[in-house]
Amino acid sequence: MEYIFSDRMKDMQGSAIREIFKAAADPQTISLAGGNPAPETFPNKELAGIAKRLLEEQPVLALQYGVTEGYPKLREAIRARLAEKEGIGTDADDLIVVSGGQQGIELTAKCLLNEGDTIIVEEPSFIGALNAFRSFGARLAGVPMQSDGMDMDALRRVIAGHKNVKAIYTIPTHQNPSGITMSAEKRRELYGIAKQAGIVILEDNPYGELTFHGEKLPTVKSLDDGSTVVYCGSFSKVLAPGLRVGFCIGPKEIIAKDIIAKQISDVHTPMLPQLLAYEYMTGFDMDANIRKSAALYAHKCDYMIECIERFFPAQVTHTTPNGGLFIWCDMGPGYDAMEVSRICAAEKVVFVPGNTFMVDMNAPCSAFRLNYSTMSDQKIKQGIRILGDTLKKIMGR
Numbered sequence: 001m002e003y004i005f006s007d008r009m010k011d012m013q014g015s016a017i018r019e020i021f022k023a024a025a026d027p028q029t030i031s032l033a034g035g036n037p038a039p040e041t042f043p044n045k046e047l048a049g050i051a052k053r054l055l056e057e058q059p060v061l062a063l064q065y066g067v068t069e070g071y072p073k074l075r076e077a078i079r080a081r082l083a084e085k086e087g088i089g090t091d092a093d094d095l096i097v098v099s100g101g102q103q104g105i106e107l108t109a110k111c112l113l114n115e116g117d118t119i120i121v122e123e124p125s126f127i128g129a130l131n132a133f134r135s136f137g138a139r140l141a142g143v144p145m146q147s148d149g150m151d152m153d154a155l156r157r158v159i160a161g162h163k164n165v166k167a168i169y170t171i172p173t174h175q176n177p178s179g180i181t182m183s184a185e186k187r188r189e190l191y192g193i194a195k196q197a198g199i200v201i202l203e204d205n206p207y208g209e210l211t212f213h214g215e216k217l218p219t220v221k222s223l224d225d226g227s228t229v230v231y232c233g234s235f236s237k238v239l240a241p242g243l244r245v246g247f248c249i250g251p252k253e254i255i256a257k258d259i260i261a262k263q264i265s266d267v268h269t270p271m272l273p274q275l276l277a278y279e280y281m282t283g284f285d286m287d288a289n290i291r292k293s294a295a296l297y298a299h300k301c302d303y304m305i306e307c308i309e310r311f312f313p314a315q316v317t318h319t320t321p322n323g324g325l326f327i328w329c330d331m332g333p334g335y336d337a338m339e340v341s342r343i344c345a346a347e348k349v350v351f352v353p354g355n356t357f358m359v360d361m362n363a364p365c366s367a368f369r370l371n372y373s374t375m376s377d378q379k380i381k382q383g384i385r386i387l388g389d390t391l392k393k394i395m396g397r
Ligand SMILES: Cc1ncc(COP(=O)(O)O)c(C=O)c1O
Pocket: 035, 099, 100, 101, 102, 103, 126, 128, 171, 176, 204, 206, 233, 234, 235, 236, 241, 245, 246
């Protein structure tokens, strides 16, 4: 039977880099392509104790249906944490618990974007969000990244040059895939531009708590009067991604629509993971665990950069992240990272070519993303050395 799929799904690609992930499944292959947090950061013993107690003592709470907006105590605890740590939240804001930050992005996009509307995105940007926007038939307008975040002049030009710009999607802190953090000045500028133009900012911040160098900058949401910014956060990188617990805080009217959209999608985020997140964040030292995770990533990031500087051809540039999980490398004009990634996969090292993160995924791109969070030092060194040797052969130096 020939299936005729909806317009919204027919051109969606599962993963343009399926071949790479196939290669990554080979145990001989060193994968610098993933984005998983390090499993040793999971507080599994504490979570096991909490789960046992919950299922024995509060089985109905843990196993019965819950309310769509999320477990009330968890919502309160997240709001308190956001207020204390980030200065986020006004009376005009509301908060919904979602099944991972990905769902927060998708639901908010669903509520804001009509087919043909424009959403402005950083280029490069997180593919999960780009695909969510694409699935609603939105036009993606890219704004190039600079070393201190979005190019603000380009942002102004894109706003002036597009109709129906509904939202600006940004990952200002330790961006996936570039590792770039937007400067405090640009955060204020971005907020001012969006507010004046009446455009919603969708701020995605799953890595903010994993800052390991430099000062922590104010979130864009902390500048908001409750009118302009929807902020998506997640427990995926600070607790465990398999729990699928995230949250969105934003203008009450938008969150009210997110709640209706979530009712249609999955009714509510499962209670057991919500309870685990709540009990862990209120009963244990989550900050200490986050500090430990950040220290681990600091070491891995610094070590990968040391190896890059030792083994890569000098003309390959790289970012120097202050946190998060990714480094962005660029071979410079004339090189196609997709092609290079195939050659490197044959040498048993995989990474993600940069075109994957672009508005036009088919245009050649000379940049690629490296991840350092799960590999041992030895594998990082081995992988970067192989990559460096291969790049030297390809680039002729
Ligand atoms: C920038 C960014 N946003 C959102 C997500 C989604 O994370 P989750 O749905 O696990 O919270 C990710 C995951 O890697 C990400 O990198």
